[in-house]
Amino acid sequence: MNPRGIEVVAVGQSATYARTVTDDDIARYADLSGDDHPQHVDAAWARKTRFGGRIAHGALLVGYMSAASTRWVRRWLDGRTTQSTVSYGYDRIRFVKPVFPGDTIEVTHEVDTIDTSSGKFVAAVTARNQDGVVVAASRHVMAFV
Numbered sequence: 001m002n003p004r005g006i007e008v009v010a011v012g013q014s015a016t017y018a019r020t021v022t023d024d025d026i027a028r029y030a031d032l033s034g035d036d037h038p039q040h041v042d043a044a045w046a047r048k049t050r051f052g053g054r055i056a057h058g059a060l061l062v063g064y065m066s067a068a069s070t071r072w073v074r075r076w077l078d079g080r081t082t083q084s085t086v087s088y089g090y091d092r093i094r095f096v097k098p099v100f101p102g103d104t105i106e107v108t109h110e111v112d113t114i115d116t117s118s119g120k121f122v123a124a125v126t127a128r129n130q131d132g133v134v135v136a137a138s139r140h141v142m143a144f145v
Contacts, residue, residue: 005083005144006119008076014110014123015072017064021056023101029060056099061107061136062090065125068109069140072123081144088120088141097135104130109140119144 019025030036035057038045046054066087073085099105105127113122120143127136 002082003080004119005077005081005085006114006116006121008080009111009114009121011111011114013072013076014108015068015075016106016108017068017071018104018106019064019067020104021060021099021101025060026054026056026101029057029063033057033059035059051098051100053100056101056103058093058095058136061095061099061105061127062093062138064105064107064127065090065109065136065138065140068107068125069123069142072109072111083144085142086145088143090125091139091141093136093138095136097129097133099129099135103135105135 026040030041039049040054040057043054069087077085107125107127109123109125111121111123115121120141123140123142125138125140126134129135
């Protein structure tokens with residue numbers, strides 16, 4: 001018999017996703033999302049800001065958070081349950097430091113809360129740059145369907 005999905009989730013289970021942010025990533029995200037704010041796409045304009053240059057979109061980092069979640073599913077659920085998960089959303093998203101083209105971001109998705117009665121669980125999600133500095137964080141609520 002195949003266990004319910006929530007029965008195979010444990011506090012401390014984690015997965016990571018890493019990617020170096022490129023100029024092309026930022027340009028493609030601006031095109032795809034329609035967010036062509038000059039902070040992201042206009043180097044001359046962005047140089048005059050407190051960041052001193054262009055920065056990646058915060059929502060691009062949320063995409064990396066989602067990628068870490070997918071890696072968590074593959075690592076901890078595949079072959080252990082047939083129930084699927086859905087994202088209930090990312091709570092308390094914070095973009096605490098800028099991310100620049102050339103930064104390597106590593107996102108960790110780690111389960112820290114489980115509610116077996118509702119079939120929901122929560123992961124702490126932390127994005128760090130190549131220097132280990134936290135650049136973004138959130139709480140990811142997931143559920144089994």
